[in-house]
Amino acid sequence: MALDDSELAAWHDFLQITATINRRIEQQLKQDAGLTHPQYEVLSRLSEAPDACLRMTELAQAAVTSKSGLTYQVTQLEKAGFVARRDSPGDDRGVVAYLTEKGWAKLKTAAPGHAELVRHLFREGLTDKEFDGFATAMAAMHRHLGS
Template sequence: MDHTRWLDDEEQRTWRAFLAAHRLVFDKVERRLQAGAGMPQAYYEILVRLSEAPGRTLRMSVLAESALASRSRVSHAVARMEEAGWIVRRSCPTDRRGQLAVLTDTGMGVLEAAAPDHVESVREAVFDGLTPAQQAALQEASEAIVTHLSDGAEWPVTGDSGPDGPGCPQAS
């Protein structure tokens, strides 16, 4: 017996519209960020997460979780940004296995320089095409999907998920 819950016509239309919208928005924002700031969206996201963290510092595992990326992908990105002087890695003083990513003043300057154009590209790609009611519906639907798929995890991730609690990420 076939127990597949096939999409009906309306669900299929919604799914395809969602895919197309996601790809078009991501492509527009990514291309503009690459052209203007010379960095991919993944790097920008990491810089933003660190800029919002206490002491501009996060444990690498928390950074990966908050950016919805694998630890290896974030580690590779951080290594590249370390070479550019945007981030430094430090050992966690209370857990020799743990590493901290710290946003440098140079990295903060790069983020501050990139932010205005990035925000404008997001506004043009998403918000300029929606009414306030559509923006609210998009937020509600997006948050529902995140809650459904994140198994009730805190979102956005802000705390330390490591064994040492919140003290380690704030150490210098």
């Protein structure tokens, strides 16, 4: 069964909006901080974790990426000195990534510009009522998809 006109229009708008937001965020982070969006997400998710440290599997889930994609990003961030890895305490097979002092500093300089752009792209242009409805819809979709 084909999408009706309303569903198709909403789907096309969603695709255009997400592509635009992703492109603009990628450009801003690269220009202002020398980071890719996935790298910023890794730093951000680590900063929110207890002791700024997460098992690689947990970090992959939090950063919404595959394990192999995360390994690549963490390797790049490790080369830059922003994160490091060590064995997980009490689990010889587990590996944790943690934010270094240099990583904290990078995140602190990158976060304000990133937050400003996200707010501009994601929040501005909507009334409070529209944004509340949008946020409610996103939470419902998140629950529906089980992500």
